[in-house]
Amino acid sequence: MNYLLIKHLHVTAAALSIVFFIIRSYWSVTGNGLLQKKVVKIAPHIIDTVLLLAAILLSMMLGPAAAQPWVLTKIVLLIAYIGVGTIAIKRGRTPTSRAVAAIIAVGIFLYIVGVALTRNPASWFA
Template identity: 70%
Template sequence: MYLALKHTHVTAAVLSICFFIIRAWWSVSGSALLQKKFVRIAPHVIDTVLLACGLGMAGMLGAAAAAPWLYTKIVLLVAYIIVGTYAIKRGRTPQTRAIAAVIAVLIFMYIVGVALYRSPASWFI
């Protein structure tokens, strides 16, 4: 069961970042595609699956899940969400949205490193 959750989690993470990059590009370029119903709903579905699988795996790990790397992922996830809203919606200019998108992708990459190495140091170990 854990392996199925992990594979679903990783798949949702890949879909999430790919879709985020596409939406960020559309946001910066002012594309009307960003307003399509599917584009507004799909990220919530993907991210719900991503979070549910992550919580399921953390529950299966039990006390081991209370490791510093997991707390780091949670804090970085909140940062990613906040910066991501500036990349897609809240950024007032295309330049601001582009900078926020780059920062959000960097945060996401750091989260991936934390997950792979199970260390708050991420790629820097």
């Protein structure tokens, strides 16, 4: 497989994932009924599955280099992003708590992007 093709697929899925997350977070905070549409509930799972599969393929292509601290940092941050993201979209009890969780989740996402671009766990602070 072509590394650059998989990398571009991964980056595209990441961009779609965050844009769709921000839209759904906004709908969650404002109580918009569009959040309950079937396509809105299914699309994030498809996008995130593509994102994760591309990440796995890239890790396999990197081989032992995939065990570097920056890759492990991205994995840990991804778990945090998912956890906070569920609060922003579903589990937050109030619009304010969902909004705060959404802001934190976007911050985590931006940190992950920094880790990916710098290949350093310090992200933008490297």
